[in-house]
Amino acid sequence: xxxxxxxxxxxxxxxxxxxxxxxxxxxxxxxxxxxxxxxxxxxxxxxxxxxxxxxxxxxxxxxxxxxxxxxxxxxxxxxxxxxxxxxxxxxxxxxxxxxxxxxxxxxxxxxxxxxxxxxxxxxxxxxxxxxxxxxxxxxxxxxxxxxxxxxxxxxxxxxxxxxxxxxxxxxxxxxxxxxxxxxxxxxxxxxxxxxxxxxxxxxxxxxxxxxxxxxxxxxxxxxxxxxxxxxxxxxxxxxxxxxxxxxxxxxxxxxxxxxxxxxxxxxxxxxxxxx
Numbered sequence: 004x005x006x007x008x009x010x011x012x013x014x015x016x017x018x019x020x021x022x023x024x025x026x027x028x029x030x031x032x033x034x035x036x037x038x039x040x041x042x043x044x045x046x047x048x049x050x051x052x053x054x055x056x057x058x059x060x061x062x063x064x065x066x067x068x069x070x071x072x073x074x075x076x077x078x079x080x081x082x083x084x085x086x087x088x089x090x091x092x093x094x095x096x097x098x099x100x101x102x103x104x105x106x107x108x109x110x111x112x113x114x115x116x117x118x119x120x121x122x123x124x125x126x127x128x129x130x131x132x133x134x135x136x137x138x139x140x141x142x143x144x145x146x147x148x149x150x151x152x153x154x155x156x157x158x159x160x161x162x163x164x165x166x167x168x169x170x171x172x173x174x175x176x177x178x179x180x181x182x183x184x185x186x187x188x189x190x191x192x193x194x195x196x197x198x199x200x201x202x203x204x205x206x207x208x209x210x211x212x213x214x215x216x217x218x219x220x221x222x223x224x225x226x227x228x229x230x231x232x233x234x235x236x237x238x239x240x241x242x243x244x245x246x247x248x249x250x251x252x253x254x255x256x257x258x259x260x261x262x263x264x265x266x267x268x269x270x271x272x273x274x275x276x277x278x
Contacts, residue, residue, distance in 0.1 A: 024103065024192035028093045031188050032056060032072050040072075041128060043087035045176075050075055052088040052175070058183050067151075068109050071187035074175035076118060081180035089128050092168040093191055095160075096208070100194025102160040104171060110144045111182035112151025118184040119143045121174045124160055126210065128170040137213060137276060138162060144184070153187070160191065162259070165208050165273035167221075207264050213276035220248040224268040232261045252277050 037053040044051040052074045058067040074086040095102060104124065110116040121141040123133035140158055163169050171191075175184045208221045220226065229250060231239045239260065242250050250262065255277045263272045 024101075024194055025196050027095055027098055027102075027191040027193050027196070029188070029190040030090070031070075033070050035070060037072065037088065039091045041087075041089040041091075043089070043130070045085040045087060046083060048082060048084070050078060050082060050084070051086045052173070058185065067112075068183075068185040069187055071107075071109070071185040072173070072189075073186075074184045076175070076178050076181040076183065077115065083179040085174070085176040087130065087172060087174050088186075089130075089133070089172040090170055090189075092128070092170060094168055095163060095191070095193070096167045097196040098164055098193035099196065100161075100164075102164055102191065102193050104158040104160050104189070104191050106156050106173075106189045107153045107185075107187040108144055108156060109153045109185040109187070110151060112149060113182065114147070114149055115181045116145030116149060116151065117143055117147070117178060118145060118181050119176060119178045120184055121176070122156075122158060123172040123174070124158065124163070125170055125172075126163070126166050126168065126212070128172075130172075133170070133172045143178070145181075162212065162274045162276060165271065166210065166212065167208050207266065207271045207273070209262060209273045209275060213278045214252060215278050216251070216253045218250045218252060218262060218275060220244065220250065220264065222248065222264070222266055224266040227265045227267065229265065230263045231255070232263065234259055234261065
């Protein structure tokens with residue numbers, strides 16, 4: 004029995020170690036400072052994310068939400084928001100394995116809780132690139148439950164592994180005369196992080212991603228070879244890297260692939276989307 008328990012404990016420890024992630028970046032908004040975020044009031048009502056950081060109960064004056072990033076769809080009058088908050092550049096150059104974005108939402112504990120919002124992630128901070136990104140979440144919160152409880156969310160960002168930086172955007176829009184949307188504990192985590200020495204040796208990034216015609220490789224050492232695999236690990240083709248570090252993928256079927264790049268400093272793998 005003791006051996007079985009020890010074995011089970013070892014399995015649990017191994018499982019937790021395999022699934023543990025390292026924090027790459029986080030903003031919990033407790034400092035009530037969003038000067039490092041780009042804020043857009045696209046509806047033009049002069050009420051946007053970051054104007055207030057906590058919702059209070061009008062009767063008890065007790066906090067309804069934690070200190071968080073808040074946008075309103077009602078504030079003494081009905082509002083129809085189109086508010087954006089775009090993060091500063093998030094450095095993911097050391098990230099390895101899986102990359103995950105997590106955040107917490109909260110809406111009113113009342114019938115007026117149908118807040119529509121979106122999360123976009125892109126390698127560029129401009130709104131057009133964010134809107135075009137396939138890595139996104141669009142949903143309406145509340146759905147009439149009137150619970151008002153915080154909800155945890157995650158989004159897989161692994162397709163960005165190999166990029167030097169990403170931007171995360173929250174958009175509150177397409178809803179009227181509800182109450183508020185609270186965003187909290189925005190966190191990016193990776194399976195592991197490269198050591199600084201490894202980053203300098205193995206730094207390889209690819210762009211654009213998604214792509215329609217070609218991938219461009221940024222490398223710090225000579226490229227020996229490159230191969231494209233499907234997500235099952237099957238070799239799709241050996242590819243030729245041009246003199247200007249481009250890989251032609253125009254004739255690939257639309258889908259998600261992995262580009263393995265072998266350089267004098269070692270090998271790296273990069274997930275990419277062919278559109």
